Amino acid sequence: MLHVDLLDSLSLNMLLSNTILAQTTSNTWMYIFLVLGILYFGLILFCLMDVLKATFKDPIQKFIWIALILFFPVLGSIVYLYMGRKNKIS
Template identity: 40%
Template sequence: MGLFKGFLFFGLLSIIIAILWLMALIDILKSDFKDGLTKVIWLVFVIFLPFLGSILYFFIGRDQKLKND
């Protein structure tokens, strides 16, 4: 039974990470940034370091977007 709980935990964790990653990618692609290079840098960072890149994007990168008034 312990093995099943481990699989369940890591399965749910993987799904949460995948959803977070997808949300970050969609937000980056839909948003306008102050310059085009910033968008490319965030895309590369989130694609190559999915978990860390997504977390950092939501804490740091979202502040770099242009504000839509």
């Protein structure tokens, strides 16, 4: 009887420790994705606001940059930061 109770308590302890580990890992990933999501939307919002406030040499460039950022958010934002900011007048 004691032997069975000991095995039951050991398996219960293992189950609880695995559950706690899974919850901790899940919470860690949740915070990582939260930070990445904030950075993602922050980058897009920053680039869109910068394009809207800027004056470009050719007026059609503003429309092209906005479309590029909206249709390809990460790639469009990175390309704008690298190339588009050089083409604006102010």
